[in-house]
Amino acid sequence: MEAFLGGLAILVDPYVMLMVLLGTVLGIFVGALPGISGSTTIALMLPMTIAMGPVPAICFLGAIYCAANFGGSITAIMVNAPGDPSASATALEGFKMAEKGQAGLALGMSAISSAIGGIVSVVVLIFAAPLLARAAYSFGPPEYFALALFGLSMCAAVGGDSALKNLIAAALGLLIATVGMDLTTGVERYAFGVMELSDGIGFVPVLIGLFAVGEMLDQATRRLGKPAIIALDAARVPGWAEMRKCWRSIWLGSGIGTFIGALPALGATTAALIGYNETRRWSKHKHEFGHGSIEGVAGPEAANNAAVGGSMVPTLALGIPGSATTAIILAGLIVQGVRPGPHLFNEQPTLLYAVFASMLAANIFYLVMGLTMAKFFARISLIPPAFLWPSVFALSLIGAYGPNQSMGDVWVMMVAGFVGLLFRRAGFSPAPLIMGLVLGGMVEETLKQSLIIFGDDLTGFLARPIAMTLIVVTLAGLLWPVLARLVRMRRAAA
Amino acid sequence: MIRRFGTNQAAALCVALVAAAAFAATYGFDPVPEGLPGLGAVEFPRLICLVMAGMAVLLFLQESAPHDPEVAPPIRGDAIAIFAACLLAVPLMAVIGMLGTIAVFLVVVGRLWGEVRWPMLLAVSLSMTAIIWLVFVKIFRLTLPTGMVFGG
Numbered sequence: 001m002e003a004f005l006g007g008l009a010i011l012v013d014p015y016v017m018l019m020v021l022l023g024t025v026l027g028i029f030v031g032a033l034p035g036i037s038g039s040t041t042i043a044l045m046l047p048m049t050i051a052m053g054p055v056p057a058i059c060f061l062g063a064i065y066c067a068a069n070f071g072g073s074i075t076a077i078m079v080n081a082p083g084d085p086s087a088s089a090t091a092l093e094g095f096k097m098a099e100k101g102q103a104g105l106a107l108g109m110s111a112i113s114s115a116i117g118g119i120v121s122v123v124v125l126i127f128a129a130p131l132l133a134r135a136a137y138s139f140g141p142p143e144y145f146a147l148a149l150f151g152l153s154m155c156a157a158v159g160g161d162s163a164l165k166n167l168i169a170a171a172l173g174l175l176i177a178t179v180g181m182d183l184t185t186g187v188e189r190y191a192f193g194v195m196e197l198s199d200g201i202g203f204v205p206v207l208i209g210l211f212a213v214g215e216m217l218d219q220a221t222r223r224l225g226k227p228a229i230i231a232l233d234a235a236r237v238p239g240w241a242e243m244r245k246c247w248r249s250i251w252l253g254s255g256i257g258t259f260i261g262a263l264p265a266l267g268a269t270t271a272a273l274i275g276y277n278e279t280r281r282w283s284k285h286k287h288e289f290g291h292g293s294i295e296g297v298a299g300p301e302a303a304n305n306a307a308v309g310g311s312m313v314p315t316l317a318l319g320i321p322g323s324a325t326t327a328i329i330l331a332g333l334i335v336q337g338v339r340p341g342p343h344l345f346n347e348q349p350t351l352l353y354a355v356f357a358s359m360l361a362a363n364i365f366y367l368v369m370g371l372t373m374a375k376f377f378a379r380i381s382l383i384p385p386a387f388l389w390p391s392v393f394a395l396s397l398i399g400a401y402g403p404n405q406s407m408g409d410v411w412v413m414m415v416a417g418f419v420g421l422l423f424r425r426a427g428f429s430p431a432p433l434i435m436g437l438v439l440g441g442m443v444e445e446t447l448k449q450s451l452i453i454f455g456d457d458l459t460g461f462l463a464r465p466i467a468m469t470l471i472v473v474t475l476a477g478l479l480w481p482v483l484a485r486l487v488r489m490r491r492a493a494a
Numbered sequence: 495m496i497r498r499f500g501t502n503q504a505a506a507l508c509v510a511l512v513a514a515a516a517f518a519a520t521y522g523f524d525p526v527p528e529g530l531p532g533l534g535a536v537e538f539p540r541l542i543c544l545v546m547a548g549m550a551v552l553l554f555l556q557e558s559a560p561h562d563p564e565v566a567p568p569i570r571g572d573a574i575a576i577f578a579a580c581l582l583a584v585p586l587m588a589v590i591g592m593l594g595t596i597a598v599f600l601v602v603v604g605r606l607w608g609e610v611r612w613p614m615l616l617a618v619s620l621s622m623t624a625i626i627w628l629v630f631v632k633i634f635r636l637t638l639p640t641g642m643v644f645g646g
Binding site for chain 1 (some may be wrong): 496501504505509512517519520523524525526527530531532533534535536539542543545546549550552553558559563566567568569570572573576577580581583584587588592595597599600603604605607608611615618622623626630634635636637638639
């Protein structure tokens, strides 16, 4: 209780609240910019947070994460160009509403359902994360190995063309994580005599390269024209009748989003798409879908913001990222010297409750801003790409150089940027690579520790029910699509 | 059986090449000191390489989708010039420093990106460089590379 109150006390700390406010404004701003997602921004801002201290830094990054999902809906509704991938489902109905002259209503509903989804998921986070952490106290290396493996297998469902490509990207991330000194044997791996590589490849330059530089290079090949903006007076607060029509979609989206977010690797985009489909399935006004349904805005918006709190549950309680963005936040925590996991709830409970409180505050901030300043934020999408993308590259240079003041890191960022470009062109998603990179150390370390415990006998896993269950679920999840396809082919042949 | 060589096959070959090179490189690691229990330094990277190679085979056997210009638009000359500008920016920092490079980069790449208003390009370049200097050098006290010209 003391820690909870201590965490809430940050709401009266002007510095932390300023960071939350800045994070919220920045989150909405970048969320509204097509092409720059919340994860790209968090990767770019990571080096800046080093000077802030853990609590303000995590509050700042958490606020960006919360607000970027909402910001993405503004341009999805106004210009049919989702600013953030998680808003792609919102564009389906939101833009249709805007064409019918209901842009203000769509934006108002988006702000309210996003805030409700976000607040519901933070409340779930406050109760679920400590419970999960307590359960995880009995976990040993075998359980953590199985859990990390499960998290990696979930990468199969993250973006990209196919599950196989996602798994390849995750494996590449694991391989990159092995670069540098092996801590258990003291042997240097893949350093090739380069001193900068002895300490391993840093998260920050890889993140910035893959997300920000990769996106910029990809945009250079596209060079889209300026989007046309639909006229808007102001966002309108939905009336009682509209809220009554949407309450079911909002709660459904909030529940789905929190659950999907809490599963390792799956984030806001998956939550929003499933939220949209389920909203349509359970709606009493199915005929409105595809023609500008307000429920079709409320459901996915509640879901993608609820996924934010949900994805923080495994990230903070287990140290397993709940999404690509939380993988970057996890890297930010590690850079700050904070290692998430069950012990964190005993060692630094105030920090955790401060994160929860700041996320609640961010949800309220963007609700107010969304309702009062949507017209201004919608104009952000009109910033000419000729100014936007070179500026992103300039910030990337500083971001990669800043933490270690190393030109080696700038080169790593450049290489990662071109890898990011190739990934995008070949239908690979960079998110699983980040998951692999972040989880790589844990996977290898816990596998080695498990084998020492089991005396180099892999069958030792059979005696650990939790680890075994997770391994079976992982294998079933990976093999199920293959088996289902074989069964379908056999039936078709018969 | 695959009917044509497409993106999946090209990507699979790249992945297999990376896996093979990484596997081969493990033979160059120093030997593990004797007496250490558990896995050594090479087993885990080799396991990943083998898994990657296996997945590369599966990817090679997957039919590629027809070329979609939405996913991979053709790379035109101006895009290549932007790529080159990005690559040149890093060595240029050794000459005119990071802030100087950023100022030049914003003008050059802005122009390559299609902006034709020189005053606008210069104004954006100077104001962005000034903001970066203010935030990172003055507020965050970051020491940026000054280069040969400005660093002396």
